[in-house]
Structure formats: structure tokens, C-alpha cells
Amino acid sequence: MEQIKELRSDGSDPLFDKTNMMCKEFASDFRQIRYFTLLIVQAAPLEIKEINLLEQQISEVIKNAVKHGNDCDINKKIKVWFSFSPTHAHLIVEDEGEGFKDMEKWNEFNRKRLECLHNQNFEQLSDFVSFRTKKSDDQDGGNALFAALEYWNGGFVYNDKRNGVAMLKCFQQKRHGVAIDGE
Numbered sequence: 001m002e003q004i005k006e007l008r009s010d011g012s013d014p015l016f017d018k019t020n021m022m023c024k025e026f027a028s029d030f031r032q033i034r035y036f037t038l039l040i041v042q043a044a045p046l047e048i049k050e051i052n053l054l055e056q057q058i059s060e061v062i063k064n065a066v067k068h069g070n071d072c073d074i075n076k077k078i079k080v081w082f083s084f085s086p087t088h089a090h091l092i093v094e095d096e097g098e099g100f101k102d103m104e105k106w107n108e109f110n111r112k113r114l115e116c117l118h119n120q121n122f123e124q125l126s127d128f129v130s131f132r133t134k135k136s137d138d139q140d141g142g143n144a145l146f147a148a149l150e151y152w153n154g155g156f157v158y159n160d161k162r163n164g165v166a167m168l169k170c171f172q173q174k175r176h177g178v179a180i181d182g183e
Contacts, residue, residue: 069095
């Protein structure tokens with residue numbers, strides 16, 4: 001079985017370097033998440049072919065910060081730092097919450113979920129459809145984090161307090177019809 005991607009916490013990771021990144025700050029208004037996302041994505045260059053997936057991922061990270069980090073408290077802010085080029089999307093999203101306390105539990109849940117998939121144990125897989133905590137509601141399931149680990153191929157890492165996450169997507173470029181990795 002291949003190496004399992006896990007959530008990790010490391011505030012000294014180079015992905016937290018905010019040099020030359022733009023920054024926006026938003027109130028934790030759940031109704032405005034789509035608007036906040038569009039304000040950020042509009043800075044992305046037209047050359048990015050996966051703009052819809054990028055927009056979806058950014059929206060999920062902002063939603064998690066507003067909902068889980070700041071408990072939709074309109075008085076609390078989220079900050080989003082971002083940098084885009086035709087070869088990358090780099091974001092840092094930070095909220096004012098107490099941080100993702102159940103990261104280790106989520107990683108263990110994901111390990112078991114992936115093991116069931118790998119072994120085609122579909123009966124047991126039904127136990128790993130959605131990750132729930134005491135604070136989860138009917139809309140929560142940890143699915144955004146499963147997708148984030150796959151999408152952000154350059155890294156997805158939490159800060160030490162776990163109330164901020166930095167992520168990098170490297171886009172494949174084509175030169176003369178040949179695919180090359182992000183430069």
C-alpha cells in the first residue's frame with residue numbers, strides 16, 4: 001500500500017511564509033463564504049485550467065475556518081493570504097478559534113478508511129463514511145479534508161495552534177504539447 005497522506009501540524013513549515021502574498025480579512029459570516037471565495041479566486045490567472053476545483057477547495061477551507069474555527073461568530077475574523085501564478089496556488093487561512101483538536105483522531109479514521117478501500121472491505125468501509133466529533137452537525141463529515149489532502153499536492157499543513165492551515169497546489173504546465181511539472 002502506498003504512503004498514506006496525513007494531516008500534520010508544523011508552524012515552521014515553509015508554506016507559512018507570507019512573503020509577497022496578498023491578504024484579505026473577513027468577518028465569520030457563513031452567508032458570505034461564496035463571495036469571499038470569489039474575491040480571492042479573481043486574483044488567479046486565466047491560465048489555470050482547474051479554476052473550478054481550485055474555487056471549490058478554497059471555499060471549503062474558508063467554510064471550515066468560519067464554521068468550525070470561529071463558530072460563525074460574526075465578531076471573529078478569518079485572514080486569507082494568497083498567491084497565484086500559472087504554475088501554483090498558495091494559500092494560508094487562519095481563524096481565531098482554538099484549533100483542530102481532533103487531528104490525530106481524524107488521521108486514524110482516514111488510515112482505517114483507506115485500508116478498507118485498499119482491501120476492498122466494503123462492509124467495514126461503511127463505518128468510515130464520515131468523520132464526526134462532538135461538535136459535528138448533519139452537514140459535517142470530514143470529506144473536505146479527504147479531498148484537500150489529494151488536491152493540495154504541494155502540501156497541506158496546520159500551524160502549531162492548529163487554527164491556521166497553509167496549502168500549495170502545483171499545476172502541470174504544457175510546453176509544445178508536452179506536460180511538465182510546475183516550474
